[in-house]
Amino acid sequence: MKKELLYEGKAKQVYKTENPKEYVVYYKDDATAFNGVKKDTIMEKGMINNSISSILFELLAKEGISSHFIKKLSDREMLVKAVEIVPLEVIVRNISAGSMSKRLGIEEGIVFSEPIFELCYKNDDLGDPLINDDHAVAIGLATREEIKAIKEQTLKINEVMKAFFEKAGLRLVDFKLEFGRYDGEVILSDEISPDTCRLWDMSTNEKMDKDRFRRDLGDVIESYKKVLERIEDK
Ligand code: C5P
Structure with a gap:
């Protein structure tokens, strides 16, 4: 499903997929604050944030607010629209x-x-x-x-x-x-x-x-x- 890395941010990576209209977002355990001055790894943060984000995007969809979220793929990955x-x-x-x-x-x-x-x-x-x-x-x-x-x-x-x-x-x-x-x-x-x-x-x-x-x-x-x-x- 995941192909080349398109973008790497402080807490996430975004990958291309076979479908040009879809990306995979991978949630990392890295944490930064104060514009990258403070850095650390918080074990399991990626998994927890992927789960929390998925619940909130699903909630918002039910309330008529569309988002890039398509579905949760795994512990640390979600499939999203290629925005x-x-x-x-x-x-x-x-x-x-x-x-x-x-x-x-x-x-x-x-x-x-x-x-x-x-x-x-x-x-x-x-x-x-x-x-x-x-x-x-x-x-x-x-x-x-x-x-x-x-x-x-x-x-x-x-x-x-x-x-x-x-x-x-x-x-x-x-x-x-x-x-x-x-x-x-x-x-x-x-x-x-x-x-x-x-x-x-x-x-x-x-x-x-x-x-x-x-x-x-x-x-x-x-x-x-x-x-x-x-x-x-x-
Ligand atoms: O730091 P500040 O008070 O401006 O942050 C307001 C809200 O925006 C906080 O909930 C913070 O977690 C969030 N925020 C963020 N990413 C940033 C700056 C702020 O998620 N780069």
């Missing part, structure tokens, strides 16, 4: 945390009355700078129409995921999405996992996501496994 990634990191924030708290000098944990929609230019050399939709259009990252479609889908994804994680006793603090072009449309792509979402335990506010790695809190894989256990069969 062309839009070089934007699309971030939604429901609760203050991370770079927004730092940039604006606000404490973590403030619950916003409306979700905050952010765009970053996906460019490692520049450190993924925060931009707005005018910048994205001006420098040719996406068209106005694409950004409108991305925003609409993203806000719907937020509602579906917030409710789903709540049932699992988890607060969806913020997350990052990527979109890809396929058959003239922009569809949800990449992954959705504790590497790309902040998830806090509803009763204790314990962090159950990549901040455990970023901030050396310990029990990284144990927390990822707990997230998977809590969302399985939900």
